[in-house]
Amino acid sequence: MEMDGGSKAYGVVILIQVMYAGMHIISKLALDFGLSPFVFVFYRQAAAVMVLLPFAFIVMRRGAPPLSFMILFKMFMHALIGITLSLNVYNVALNYTSATVASATNNSIPVITFFLAVLLRMESLKLKSISGMAKMVGMAFCVAGIMTIAFYTGPSLKNFVNHHDDHRVTHEPTHSTGAWIKGSFLMIFANTCWSLWLILQGKLLKEYPSKLLFTTFQCIFSMIQTFLVSLVFERNFARWKLHLDMGLLAVTYSGFLITGLSFYFQSWCVEKKGPVFLAMSTPLTFVFTIIGSSFILGKTLSLGSVLGGVFMVGGLYSVLWGKNMENRMLEEPCIEKGKACNEEKEMASSCPKIEIKE
Numbered sequence: 496m497e498m499d500g501g502s503k504a505y506g507v508v509i510l511i512q513v514m515y516a517g518m519h520i521i522s523k524l525a526l527d528f529g530l531s532p533f534v535f536v537f538y539r540q541a542a543a544v545m546v547l548l549p550f551a552f553i554v555m556r557r558g559a560p561p562l563s564f565m566i567l568f569k570m571f572m573h574a575l576i577g578i579t580l581s582l583n584v585y586n587v588a589l590n591y592t593s594a595t596v597a598s599a600t601n602n603s604i605p606v607i608t609f610f611l612a613v614l615l616r617m618e619s620l621k622l623k624s625i626s627g628m629a630k631m632v633g634m635a636f637c638v639a640g641i642m643t644i645a646f647y648t649g650p651s652l653k654n655f656v657n658h659h660d661d662h663r664v665t666h667e668p669t670h671s672t673g674a675w676i677k678g679s680f681l682m683i684f685a686n687t688c689w690s691l692w693l694i695l696q697g698k699l700l701k702e703y704p705s706k707l708l709f710t711t712f713q714c715i716f717s718m719i720q721t722f723l724v725s726l727v728f729e730r731n732f733a734r735w736k737l738h739l740d741m742g743l744l745a746v747t748y749s750g751f752l753i754t755g756l757s758f759y760f761q762s763w764c765v766e767k768k769g770p771v772f773l774a775m776s777t778p779l780t781f782v783f784t785i786i787g788s789s790f791i792l793g794k795t796l797s798l799g800s801v802l803g804g805v806f807m808v809g810g811l812y813s814v815l816w817g818k819n820m821e822n823r824m825l826e827e828p829c830i831e832k833g834k835a836c837n838e839e840k841e842m843a844s845s846c847p848k849i850e851i852k853e
Contacts, residue, residue: 504768517752519595519597520784522586522597524745525741534735535586540721543751545750569699574716575716577689584684598804599804601777601781603810606814608694633817640804644800649799650798652797774815781804
């Protein structure tokens with residue numbers, strides 16, 4: 496029996512989160528096997544450009560919105576903040592921590608996005624309302640999760656499988672407590688850059704509405720930027736060579752599957768079920784990464800990482816619940832107020848949408 500659109504959306508959203516869990520795990524493996532984090536980002540963006548360019552040429556031949564120098568400059572700066580800076584810091588942080596920490600801190604992106612939107616007066620926060628208190632509780636849980644991951648390791652939890660055979664050798668280095676703390680905060684900084692990228696993206700898309708060309712230009716700019724960053728930080732050109740190993744797999748996986756296929760799946764899910772539905776599925780990445788880290792990496796989980804992830808998941812759902820309640824309150828008077836209320840809803844919908852990190 497063929498599934499309807501709603502049933503397919505659940506299957507697709509699970510597939511998206513499995514793909515992102517795979518990205519965390521494969522990227523961590525590649526870095527542990529010696530791939531330079533800076534070169535990795537450059538090759539990843541180059542692979543994304545290879546995927547997007549053919550489609551961009553088709554769109555441009557059919558007629559594209561005009562491009563001014565100012566719009567190109569804004570795209571360049573947008574790519575610098577949200578892609579070049581965010582991804583480079585993310586990979587350095589991943590080198591210091593683990594795939595589990597990366598997927599756990601990913602749950603902070605919607606909360607950080609909301610917090611930045613409040614600071615920029617793009618989102619309201621009514622502390623005396625139930626929805627406002629739910630948002631505040633969510634932000635507090637998110638901060639608690641960050642602090643727990645950074646400063647509390649706790650006892651190791653029993654692994655899902657036994658890794659005593661020679662075929663499951665991991666190359667994960669043991670980092671000091673200082674390196675772990677630094678990596679945790681670098682991960683949050685990377686997520687903050689990505690959240691700012693999400694907020695600014697809405698404004699830029701109003702100036703240049705072609706999403707495909709917008710994404711393509713940003714990937715081209717970020718490819719150039721990450722190449723220059725790699726030249727500065729990675730002068731050992733032996734580490735630029737790709738071999739038939741985890742490095743090539745990570746570049747191919749991130750460039751083609753994540754930037755290419757998963758972005759299409761995400762757009763499809765947002766169209767069918769809305770951005771909140773996609774955001775609500777984000778914690779699944781954390782669950783899948785824990786399982787994959789145990790089976791593939793042979794990673795022994797710490798209680799601090801799991802508790803921090805749980806706090807962040809709770810914070811995410813609290814903020815989303817408050818936002819959903821606020822939207823329902825806006826919808827109720829719409830039946831009576833008509834046009835005036837529709838304008839109010841349009842203002843509310845202009846706030847940044849919650850998306851999953853690339």
